[in-house]
Amino acid sequence: MVDEASKINHDNHLLLDQPCLRLPYELLRKNFRSAHFQFEKESTFVKTLLKETANGSLNGKTSPQDVVKNLDQMLAKMRGLKRKLTTYAEEENRLYRQIDARVAHLHELASVSTVDDVKYEAWSRQRLDRLLVDYMLRHGYNSSAISLADDKAMRDLVDIDTFVVMSKIRKSLEGGSVQEALAWCSENKKELRRMQSSLEFMLRSQQFIEMIRANSQPEIEAINYARKFIQPFHDTYPEEVKQLSGLLAYRPGTEPATYASLYSASRWQKLADKFVEEYLKLLGLPMVPLLHIALSSGLSALKTPACHSARSQGQGGVAIKNKSSSAAAAAQNGSNDTTTEPSLSSQPRQHHGTASLTTRVCPICSTELNALARNVRYAHHGKSRLLEHDLMLLPNGRVYGKARLDEYAAKSGLESGRVKDLVTGEVFDAAEMRKVFVT
Structure with a gap:
């Protein structure tokens, strides 16, 4: 039986890949309109000149030399039209080749049902490469984007010419x-x-x-x-x-x-x-890089109010957060973090071990992702299977299960009625704890 947590929602995946399919069709429409315009323009000119030449020849108003000159002009126009239409045909074939490659790429996802499948890992890596190429092209790193696309043999899966x-x-x-x-x-x-x-x-x-x-x-x-x-x-x-x-x-x-x-x-x-x-x-493309859109969903799923709090930024200690309880509390009160915090570079350096432990436990608290996640909304968690039973709030703002606190206090040799923070090592009276209720 397939675990619901590992089951792939194909519709949600395709939301991110809509531009991958939409753009070639938009370019096909544009290519067709351009070819049609050139055909109408040149054919109208040739028809008009042919009519004038024929009438003038029949009426004797056009000399044989002028007739030959007009015919040469019409032939030159048609040869020029043929060259232009050949170019448009080549562009059309290129776009059809892109569509075939992209449909095949997305069809690979349809054959995968769970994230644990080896095929899904390979497909995800290829999509990540596509998102990286899209990001570099949007920011003008064309040479790097082309090198990556050629190295991964996925030119037909990215829109290099459009962004160049x-x-x-x-x-x-x-x-x-x-x-x-x-x-x-x-x-x-x-x-x-x-x-x-x-x-x-x-x-x-x-x-x-x-x-x-x-x-x-x-x-x-x-x-x-x-x-x-x-x-x-x-x-x-x-x-x-x-x-x-x-x-x-x-x-x-x-x-x-x-x-x-x-x-x-x-x-x-x-x-x-x-x-x-x-x-x-x-062209119907999103205003922000697809990589940011993909990251925002993951960052939102992990982000909690504590990620950008003063405590987690190094002011007065670092909080190790219980993701599920914090997210549930945020969902309950509907809060959203809009406070402007100082940049990470301006924060005082932590000289104790808790800062490095925080960044290892929480990706959002890391230097690389903290600023990027600042304007991302919190995820709505209706329920969580990761909450401990009988949660207790310590005076320093950290939340642990009571059984875990009692077990740690016993291992630490504390007297009855005392508890110890599992991370900072601070000791408190049990009477100072408050029970946490999550709805």
Whole structure:
């Protein structure tokens, strides 16, 4: 009989892997739209030119030399269309290959029923490698991500090309250039309009600002640019357009505080962040790395209020927590930790053995995971099989089962009516203990 605790919930696993399947289909749709646009554009041109050439030849208005010239032009257009369609076909085959590989990868999970299965361990390791590649690609570590994907032979399971394009445009924005981002907006104009995105307006605004910054006096070029690219957004962003128009009267360094933010260099980073947000939203990808999403569920399952308490941070001793009792208490009162704690690096170093013991017992209290888990919610535990019977609360805030305290007191040779903390070694009167009730 399969233990319920080790049984795999396939639906929950697939929640994390939705982008793995969704993205190739989104790219297939985009590839098809691009191919269809090119076909319609070139075929319309050829049909129109063919009709004009045929009519002119029949009416005698087109000379034989012009007919031959038009035919050569039509052939050149069709050859160019063939090359473009070949490229789109290759991209389509690549995406279908990705879909097949990803479906096969997820099908392996369907054949596994418990986490104890050897196949599940291998599958989980491969998924962890995918999450690491996704994390590195999102943060611009493209070379490392490609090396890992090639080393694990899973190029078809990760979206390297998609994130490389995103990283390239993001770096161009951080470097002070909007050309590549504007070209991307032009390619996806319909989708961005449907999303009511403000990215194109922000890019056009920044380009206008840079034109004003580059000239000591307002030039007709900047005014014409504003009329062509800024004015059409007046109905959607009236206040922003008015503010941009005011830049024609103020040079950098002489502007009032109202316009100072428009000349700020920090706008480039905001543009880069906005582009990444719209890029991921357009493709249906989550805004945070999949690795963080996977970690958050595990961190939430382990996190208790004591993980970020002053006691566990090294102020007044370190608490070894009973995870089940703390989580049950948090679930009962519905609390959530939103207090801003000092960083771990600012905490005084522990010179006794309890700090190292805490980090070994509780992963959330470790230096590596404590900060990452700070904003994660506590898990809701309806019941726990790990609670000891007859729990008692010591004056120092630690909770143990009464039988274990009595046994430890006897082994330590304490007189009757005295108990000893199993971790810190502190001794208390039994009358100072309080009974703990967990509902």
